[in-house]
Amino acid sequence: MTSAIREAFPVLGRAGFHYLDSAAMAQTPGRVVEVVAAHDLAARANVHRGLHEMARLADDAYDAAREAVAGFLGAGADEVVFTGGCTLALNIAARALAGRLGPGDTVAVSRLEHHSSCLPWLALAAERGFELRWLAVTADGRLDPAGLSVIDRRCKVVAVTHASNVTGAVTDIPLVAGVAHAAGAVLVVDGAQMAPHGKVDPRALGADFYAFSGHKTYGPTGVGVLWGRREVLAELPPALFGGGMVGEVSDTGFTWAEPPRRFEAGTPPVAQAVGLAAALDWMAGLDWPAVRARLALLTRRMLDGLTALPGVGIVGPGEMEARLPVVSFTVAGCHPHDLSHLLAGRGVAVRGGHHCAQPLMRVLGLDEGCVRASLAAYSDAADVEALLDGVAAAIAVLR
Numbered sequence: 442m443t444s445a446i447r448e449a450f451p452v453l454g455r456a457g458f459h460y461l462d463s464a465a466m467a468q469t470p471g472r473v474v475e476v477v478a479a480h481d482l483a484a485r486a487n488v489h490r491g492l493h494e495m496a497r498l499a500d501d502a503y504d505a506a507r508e509a510v511a512g513f514l515g516a517g518a519d520e521v522v523f524t525g526g527c528t529l530a531l532n533i534a535a536r537a538l539a540g541r542l543g544p545g546d547t548v549a550v551s552r553l554e555h556h557s558s559c560l561p562w563l564a565l566a567a568e569r570g571f572e573l574r575w576l577a578v579t580a581d582g583r584l585d586p587a588g589l590s591v592i593d594r595r596c597k598v599v600a601v602t603h604a605s606n607v608t609g610a611v612t613d614i615p616l617v618a619g620v621a622h623a624a625g626a627v628l629v630v631d632g633a634q635m636a637p638h639g640k641v642d643p644r645a646l647g648a649d650f651y652a653f654s655g656h657k658t659y660g661p662t663g664v665g666v667l668w669g670r671r672e673v674l675a676e677l678p679p680a681l682f683g684g685g686m687v688g689e690v691s692d693t694g695f696t697w698a699e700p701p702r703r704f705e706a707g708t709p710p711v712a713q714a715v716g717l718a719a720a721l722d723w724m725a726g727l728d729w730p731a732v733r734a735r736l737a738l739l740t741r742r743m744l745d746g747l748t749a750l751p752g753v754g755i756v757g758p759g760e761m762e763a764r765l766p767v768v769s770f771t772v773a774g775c776h777p778h779d780l781s782h783l784l785a786g787r788g789v790a791v792r793g794g795h796h797c798a799q800p801l802m803r804v805l806g807l808d809e810g811c812v813r814a815s816l817a818a819y820s821d822a823a824d825v826e827a828l829l830d831g832v833a834a835a836i837a838v839l840r
């Protein structure tokens with residue numbers, strides 16, 4: 442089955458190429474590239490503005506893409522906001538909620554967060570005068586349930602990742618949602634790492650906002666999604682201003698369009714949204730239980746193979762429960778960048794550094810960061826063996 446999946450990705454046919462950086466960006470099926478090109482060649486127009494033929498085609502394609510994302514999330518199309526990426530989605534959520542926050546309030550973010558999910562709140566805390574509280578993580582890089590006790594009645598927003606881009610740990614979102622909602626707080630979930638691993642249902646999880654990226658979900662770059670619970674979106678002001686998000690404009694003010702367009706100022710990523718829909722359609726054709734079972738075996742092999750090498754320490758859970766096929770590690774005496782560089786020389790693509798997660802690196806005591814190998818539906822045993830051979834060879838050189 443892997444080879445049938447791999448055939449959809451022309452780049453994976455390159456001899457000696459082992460792509461283990463899917464948590465940064467998944468490769469995209471050739472079909473998705475064709476759909477984007479076909480859209481731009483036949484229906485390239487702005488949306489919800491023109492009445493000519495191209496404009497109508499673009500409107501239809503963009504609306505259909507929104508429906509496709511809604512289907513992926515088990516949501517209504519009116520709850521799906523297209524953005525330029527997950528970072529922009531999380532910033533829009535923060536900006537839209539900013540007016541509710543001030544001195545005396547708190548916002549809780551976890552130490553697992555990618556900078557995209559904590560910096561918008563850190564920046565707003567300085568601007569609006571509320572207190573930022575950090576939710577603790579366990580030594581193996583999971584959200585620590587005991588740390589949720591800092592969420593009290595003063596807490597207005599809780600921001601957590603559904604799955605860590607470093608440790609691969611999957612957060613118990615229903616647990617966090619229960620605590621957040623009992624305190625009266627809004628829950629913003631960063632789904633960038635989880636969405637590539639099959640359908641998610643943010644409403645059922647208890648989220649109020651859920652964000653993910655197109656480019657990690659086998660789709661184009663330059664597109665992301667902010668899902669917002671209908672009742673929450675309806676009450677919030679826009680975060681960005683410009684064409685498309687207004688009703689009437691006078692010399693002294695303007696009215697807001699209804700969600701989701703209220704949150705889509707300017708020309709949206711039309712062709713990219715259409716491409717994302719094609720990517721989600723490709724994902725829908727996979728046998729996810731089989732894909733997950735295969736990736737779990739490969740992850741186990743990575744964890745065991747790496748642990749057997751001298752000086753290797755795993756960053757994140759050692760067990761398979763509630764974790765993604767994302768494995769980060771350190772090698773005593775080897776800088777992550779040197780290791781990544783040597784692996785690149787063998788055609789093995791991994792990521793080394795702090796992974797845009799410096800608060801987590803600090804609390805785990807990883808001053809120099811770590812190396813991350815991450816799998817996607819197309820990853821196979823040869824990729825994992827190439828990684829293990831490469832790390833063993835690098836250790837022999839560097840230590």
Ligand SMILES: Cc1ncc(COP(=O)(O)O)c(C=O)c1O
Pocket residue numbers: 464465525526527528529555557558602604605606631633634653654655665
């Ligand atoms: C957990 C997590 N959140 C957010 C982002 C940012 O996503 P984007 O590149 O779409 O802005 C990333 C990207 O690495 C991520 O891993």
